[in-house]
Amino acid sequence: MKIAIGNDHAGPEYKKAIVEMLQKKGYEVVNYGTDSFDSVDYPDFGHQVAQDVEDKKVDFGIVICGSGNGIAMTANKHQGVRCALCWTTEIASLARQHNDANIIAIPARYTAVVQAVEMVETFLKxxxxxxxxANRVNKIACM
Structure with a gap:
């Protein structure tokens, strides 16, 4: 499985832990995120991840910013993308079960790194x- 990940300056630690977990499980990871805590613009990274999901270059995406909202809004501008902002493993599970989400957005300033890793594991499995x-998900796309 191939996963794209992108983050702004709020998420380098989160990305590092998530990428380590993914690689240990044998996933291929495409990294669009910053490794710096210097301020950057989350749309630059959110669009890259969402474009890969839209183009079916990857199976799933992971996006991380401070609140998770801005980068989720960015990702959801892309056709075929269903990005879910998650802050618990239960919400991550429901986003997949009920909404067929293909990108998970993580709010770095409101979750712990361990919790974020657990949410990604839950989301992917x-x-x-x-x-x-299915009928409801089909109604999400613009007509």
Whole structure:
């Protein structure tokens, strides 16, 4: 499985821990994030991850910024992207089960690194339930 990850200055520590976990599990990782705590613009990284998901170059994406909101909004501008802002493993699981989310957004200033890693693990191992949820997911796309 191939995963794209992008982060702004709020998330270098989060990205490092997540990438280590992903690589230990054998995932291929495309890194668009910064490794610096110097201020950068989250859309620059969110668009890169979302474009890879939109173009089906990767299976899933992970985006990280301070609140998670800005980078999630950026990612969701792309067709076929369903980016879910998650702050618990339960929400990460439901985002996959009910919404077929293909990008997880992590709020670095409101979650711990360990919690973020757990959310990503949960997100990636959870399948979309389909059924009654499929019709709803199909209605998300612009017509």
């Amino acid at each position: 959870t399948a979309f339930e389909g059924g009654r949820h």
